Amino acid sequence: MYEDFLEIGVEEKHKRFDPEAGMIMQHVAPWNGGSGGYHTRISGDLHSPTENSAFADHVFFLRKEEYYEEAKSVLWGLIKYQDNREDSKTYGLWPYYIEEDCDHMIAPDYNMADFNAKHFAYILKRRSDCLDDELRAALSESLMKAAICSIRRNVSPDYTNISLMSLNTIINAGEISGNKEFLERGKERLRKVHEYNAFCGCFSEYNSSTYSPLAIEEISMMLELFEDEECVKMAKDLNVIAWEMLLSHYHRNLKQVSPPQMRCYHNFEGSKLEEMIYLGTKGAFGSIDKANPKYPAMLQIPPVCPEEVVEKYLKKPFEPTFIDQTFYKKNNFRTPDEDTVIIRNIDSPDLKAFTYMAEEYAMGAFEKTDMWTQRRSSMVYWGEGQQATCMFLRCMNYDYDYCSGMVYTNQYRNVMLSHTGFVTDRGDFHYILDKTKDGLLTTKKLFYKFEFDGDCDNIKVEQNGGRFTVKDKGITIEINITEAVFDGKPMKLCYNETDKCIEAVCFDTERTIDFKNLKSDCHMVFTLAVNTACPKPVTAKDETEQLLKSELTMDGKTLTLCSPYIPVGYDSAIEKTKTEGRE
Numbered sequence: 001m002y003e004d005f006l007e008i009g010v011e012e013k014h015k016r017f018d019p020e021a022g023m024i025m026q027h028v029a030p031w032n033g034g035s036g037g038y039h040t041r042i043s044g045d046l047h048s049p050t051e052n053s054a055f056a057d058h059v060f061f062l063r064k065e066e067y068y069e070e071a072k073s074v075l076w077g078l079i080k081y082q083d084n085r086e087d088s089k090t091y092g093l094w095p096y097y098i099e100e101d102c103d104h105m106i107a108p109d110y111n112m113a114d115f116n117a118k119h120f121a122y123i124l125k126r127r128s129d130c131l132d133d134e135l136r137a138a139l140s141e142s143l144m145k146a147a148i149c150s151i152r153r154n155v156s157p158d159y160t161n162i163s164l165m166s167l168n169t170i171i172n173a174g175e176i177s178g179n180k181e182f183l184e185r186g187k188e189r190l191r192k193v194h195e196y197n198a199f200c201g202c203f204s205e206y207n208s209s210t211y212s213p214l215a216i217e218e219i220s221m222m223l224e225l226f227e228d229e230e231c232v233k234m235a236k237d238l239n240v241i242a243w244e245m246l247l248s249h250y251h252r253n254l255k256q257v258s259p260p261q262m263r264c265y266h267n268f269e270g271s272k273l274e275e276m277i278y279l280g281t282k283g284a285f286g287s288i289d290k291a292n293p294k295y296p297a298m299l300q301i302p303p304v305c306p307e308e309v310v311e312k313y314l315k316k317p318f319e320p321t322f323i324d325q326t327f328y329k330k331n332n333f334r335t336p337d338e339d340t341v342i343i344r345n346i347d348s349p350d351l352k353a354f355t356y357m358a359e360e361y362a363m364g365a366f367e368k369t370d371m372w373t374q375r376r377s378s379m380v381y382w383g384e385g386q387q388a389t390c391m392f393l394r395c396m397n398y399d400y401d402y403c404s405g406m407v408y409t410n411q412y413r414n415v416m417l418s419h420t421g422f423v424t425d426r427g428d429f430h431y432i433l434d435k436t437k438d439g440l441l442t443t444k445k446l447f448y449k450f451e452f453d454g455d456c457d458n459i460k461v462e463q464n465g466g467r468f469t470v471k472d473k474g475i476t477i478e479i480n481i482t483e484a485v486f487d488g489k490p491m492k493l494c495y496n497e498t499d500k501c502i503e504a505v506c507f508d509t510e511r512t513i514d515f516k517n518l519k520s521d522c523h524m525v526f527t528l529a530v531n532t533a534c535p536k537p538v539t540a541k542d543e544t545e546q547l548l549k550s551e552l553t554m555d556g557k558t559l560t561l562c563s564p565y566i567p568v569g570y571d572s573a574i575e576k577t578k579t580e581g582r583e
């Protein structure tokens with residue numbers, strides 16, 4: 001149905017085929033200190049296994065015989081550059097680029113086993129007639145190695161997209177090879193993923209504009225390729241959960257996923273979400289840029305949005321909506337031997353998220369979250385299409401997000417009551433991959449900022465002490481910072497016109513902070529309200545529990561929030577932070 005769209009990407013990759021390497025080549029710019037950089041930072045003319053496996057898959061899917069030899073060359077290269085050492089920790093894994101093997105990466109990315117294996121599974125199940133016996137056998141063996149890598153890793157169901165992708169790898173490897181042990185292992189994984197997500201009612205990789213589509217892509221592949229009836233039934237249930245989570249937060253006027261997001265790479269997704277909705281509803285809703293499709297895998301295996309979800313979210317007129325959701329519910333499904341990623345503590349308490357969607361804007365926050373670079377909390381979207389704008393809160397170690405910064409929020413409709421703080425053990429750059437999490441930080445500047453992105457040309461910001469009034473495109477955002485102290489001293493509050501952000505500066509001269517031994521107050525208290533007046537909250541300290549308690553009364557409701565006012569461990573901060581008053 002969408003083969004012509006998919007062919008555009010195949011033709012573009014064909015032009016970059018490198019005869020010497022026998023693979024597709026891409027130019028990778030030097031890492032600039034922005035997002036990513038966790039696993040590798042090499043640059044230059046490189047060959048990516050994931051891009052190459054997708055190319056081979058799409059060539060055979062389209063049956064473009066003129067490119068068969070290139071596709072076969074690519075597959076042989078992928079088989080060669082997989083870690084084939086049985087005694088290796090990364091057995092069955094691929095590196096990001098063939099120029100740097102797993103041993104020499106900053107940190108091998110175990111996701112790569114599944115990112116490549118998914119393409120092998122499709123070729124072997126739907127296009128094996130395009131391969132000779134030798135390549136078919138070698139590709140099947142390579143898929144089994146990737147499945148072994150996934151089995152050994154044992155990823156937890158909280159890591160939504162990879163838990164789905166890994167069980168896809170294992171089940172398909174079992175069905176293709178006839179290996180009943182692998183098939184049963186995959187089914188066990190799927191049962192756990194199904195039970196865990198059904199219990200929570202949504203995915204732990206919550207409301208991600210990047211990973212919700214990827215989850216739907218993986219589920220669509222299950223529905224297309226799985227032969228086992230029990231597996232297909234569970235995949236159908238997961239498909240409902242995925243689409244429900246996405247469309248319940250999709251703002252039809254803004255054409256964005258309303259915040260918050262557990263993981264986000266781009267503040268604006270352009271036409272990507274519209275394309276996925278178009279494909280999922282067979283063109284009934286959404287739109288697609290035929291000259292520049294965004295989701296090649298969905299052109300190959302179009303997703304299917306369940307009719308009950310279409311009826312609930314797309315066919316009804318827009319109405320202002322407040323979502324108060326417990327997206328993670330304390331449970332016993334996960335076990336200590338699993339690789340937990342999104343919610344690392346298997347004893348974590350319930351976790352909540354809040355979203356409000358009005359006709360002209362959307363806003364949202366997590367009840368309690370770190371401030372890793374991929375988080376999006378204390379966030380507002382407004383405007384339409386190319387004129388869309390957003391504002392969100394970040395904690396910065398000079399020029400990069402400091403992931404031991406914390407923000408705690410209670411929200412009802414268009415008003416937020418928030419505290420900020422710090423934890424002692426969440427790291428600096430990445431909350432998992434940082435090798436040192438000792439609470440020490442040396443930096444030139446530590447600060448919070450409300451950053452604007454998108455169409456910012458006409459934004460007006462007025463400051464009156466700790467109160468900032470933001471006006472743009474018919475909306476007014478009031479941010480009132482009523483307390484802001486670091487190590488017992490006042491933070492500096494200002495609007496940075498050059499960088500388009502409101503700053504709360506902890507310090508801006510080089511120093512080393514030992515958060516584990518910092519016993520003076522380190523917190524900020526603020527309210528954020530859109531198109532409404534908001535009174536000043538009442539704040540007090542509970543010195544026995546070392547908690548800051550704030551109350552905000554308006555419109556007959558009293559929102560309460562309590563959180564640590566000095567740095568503590570992450571799990572302790574999550575456990576101690578409480579909100580009430582939204583009922």
